[in-house]
Amino acid sequence: MHRRWLTAILLAVALSGPALAAAPQSFAIEGRHFLRDGKPHVIRSGEIHYPRVPRAYWRDRMQKARAMGLNTIQTYVFWNLHEPEPGKFDFSGNLDIAEFVRIAGEEGLDVIVRPGPYICTELDFGGFPAWLLRTPGLRVRSMDSRFIAASARYMQRVGQELAPLMVTRGGPIVMAQVENEYGSFGRDRDYMQAIKQQMLDAGFDIPLFTADGAGPSYFEGGPMPGVTAVINFGGGLKDTQDSFAELEKFRPGGPRMVGEYWAGWFDHWGETHHVTDPEEEAKALDWMLSNDISFSLYMWHGGTSFGWQPGANGGGASTPYQPDTTSYDYDGALDEAGGITRKYRLFREVIAKHLAPGETLPEIPQSASPIAVPRFALTESVTLRDALPRLGKPQTHYFPRSMEDLGQNYGFVLYRKRLDAAAKGKLDINEVRDYATVMANGKVIGTLDRRFGERGFETDIAAGTTLDVLVENMGRINFGSKLVDEYKGITRSVRIGDEQLNDWTMYPLPLDDLSALQFRKDASAATQPVFRRGHFALKNVGDTFLDTRELGKGHVWVNGHHLGRYWQIGPQQTLYVPGVWLKPGRNEVVVLEVEGGSGRSLQGLTAPVFSNPPNADKPKSAASP
Structure with missing residues (x-):
């Protein structure tokens, strides 16, 4: 096995004496250079996320990373999955990040971790646990003492898993990121310093860095004095050259690295599937390696946002809400199922031109073909209506409550109201987050889609009717200022005409069993x-x-x-x-x-299908019949 850190550990175990430790290793930053064990080092990294790839496939993906020429794997740490309820942590199964890191090391790869607490990554609420929203007024990504306390508890627990695997202790983790693209969100230096200190307190005794978009406005808030700054961008050779020119203006003489080179992109429901030109991406990669510039491909292998993981973007007036798809294929070098793509082979050819003397690439592992x-x-x-008593216990409240107020993180909520008197006029739900199916006595009478800002429709309901509003959480916004109050369900009120409807029975439906x-x-x-x-x-x-x-x-x-x-x-x-x-x-x-x-x-x-039917990007009322 080709790995530095495992060899060091085995040597230490083989030698006698309680005072002996693993052979010394180091990772440092000096001027323009990253130094691995004292020698100039170019980071050739790819991003892959352990919750988006079944655990049984982790080693296969690491071996394919090495065969393409990568020497490092980069991953976020998913707070929302590791602490699904306050103080209840889970690092088992597909969430065993320590094992993920160990496998990377065993396959000869260094690791860069990005523990957040905010991670974006097209993930529900940017990786924050939804239970933070149950505390009225709590503001994430701020010096709110309640948020800082929760973040510190999380970071300490992550440190328990990862600190023993730092390069300073013979492990493969060489760097860690402070927060994530904070320059796109705020300018609070005290907050960034607090997160940095949390990482230090948790045992992250390795070089730290920040990552932000390649632009002067983003550099104002994200980077920190004394902490290495890297940049995130995509778009081919010219954008690559321009971006590093911006970084040089900001940090002249500092190390040059793209923390996320966007060699692909993600998809929203109802929009076009994204692909990028692999030749253009390969040219940019070649230029970076020709200039000893380090990189991390985002995503090298995207995988799948299983279950309730997908997040959303909050667009402008015409697109107030853009939910992300389940697939996180990202047009990566490995496809969603881990298959080798043309982009992979082009990147491998480029990297092979820039190997160190004596360095060779392993053969590409065979990929099992998908089956029909x-x-x-x-x-x-x-029917869902008939299954209700078996899916959850109802709660009754005068006003409709948000999903978070009901103690629920993901899934659906069914809101039920029996109308004692007939009601005619516009049904107005203020506001639905994110997709409502409205039923009268079990029959669907309309839908409301947050993507188009829909809030209601004209209706005429007879006395004695049971009105049901089934609201689906389509993913909390994960980027920008709108993420701070991403409550789900019915977040305010329901009216028909001038009458406000009160006294609701609500069925939380997390659908986890x-x-x-x-x-x-x-x-x-x-x-x-x-x-x-x-x-x-x-x-x-x-x-x-x-x-x-x-x-x-x-x-x-x-x-x-x-x-x-x-x-x-x-x-x-x-x-x-x-x-x-x-x-x-x-x-x-x-x-x-x-x-x-x-x-x-x-x-x-045996292969995925991506396509859009006509009018997929229009509300039903505007679509052709």
Whole structure:
């Protein structure tokens, strides 16, 4: 095994004497240079996130990183997943970041970690745990004492996992980032200093750095005195050259590194799938290596934002809300399933031209081909309305409460009100976050989509009607000033005409356990949200992509694993299913159909599909019939 740090540890163990430690290693910054064990060092890094890749595939991805010529892996640390409730931490299974780091080291890779606490990364709430919003008035990314206390507790716990793996103790972690692109958000130097001190207190005794967009305005708030500043950008050779010219003006004579070179981009629902020109990206990479400039490719391998992970952007007046897709393919060098792309091969050719004397690239590991799953029917169903008593305990309040007020982080909330008198006029929900399905006695009468700022529609409801408003959390905004108050559900009030509707029964629906659902044989169409179930059999397992093009809008679980959201508007038209989540024999698929399409069956494809139907970017009222 080719790894410096493991060799050092094995030598220390083999030698006798309690005072002996691992062989000395170092990583330092001196002038323009990064120094690895005292020698000038160019960081060739790629970003990959452990929660977005099944644990069983981590080593495969690391080996492919080495074979492409990378010498470093970079990752964020996901606060929202590690501390799902205050003081309750989880570093097990797919969240075992220490094991992720150890595997990288075993494969000859250094590691750069970015613990936040804010990480953006198209993740719900920018990686902050949603329970922070349960404290009225708490402001994230600020010196609010309640936020600082929560952040310090989190950072200490991360330090317990990662401090033993720092290069200063013979491990592979060589650098760590303070916060994340703070220059795009604020100018509070005290806040940045507080986060830096939290990292030091947690044992991050390695070089620290900040990362910000390549522009003078971003440099005003993000970088810190005495801390290395790197830049984030994308766009090809000219943008690369211009960006480093900006960095040189700001920190003349300092180390040159792009902390995120955007060699791809992410997708929003209803918008076009993003791809970049691999030749242009390869030219930029070649120029950087020709000038001894360090880089980290973002994303080198994106993976999948499984379950409720995807976040959102808050756009302008015409696009007030832009939810992210489940796929985080990012047009990376490795595709969503870990397959080798043309971009990977071009990057490998470029890096091979700039290797140190005596350095060689390993052979590219073989990738297992995704499998096809023959079409299978969804033959059983139960309506969401009928399943309510088994999915959660209702709460009653005079005013509708937000999801956070109900003690819930993700999923849906169903708001129920029985109308004693007839009601006619405009139904106005102020405001829905983020997608509402409105039903009268179980029949859908309208939908409201935050993407278009929709708040209501004209209605005429008879006395005695049960009004249900099912609200889906489509992902909290993860970038910019709007993220600070990203409450979900019905966040204010509901009116019909001039009358405000009060006295609500609310069903929190996190949908983290579907085992209590009672299905019956039925594959008929439904006029309301419905759970459907089907099964398929396999002799041999493998990755596959569930084809959702005939479905409308909803979520899919396979053998209890929440794959994530599908939506007919695209661009994502398939859901990635890791083969390690399948099994020989019978496999179970559960679909929550929020809006029904024409299909009552699914199949597994060997490749993903990205496409947009006509008018996907328009509200239903503006779309052609």
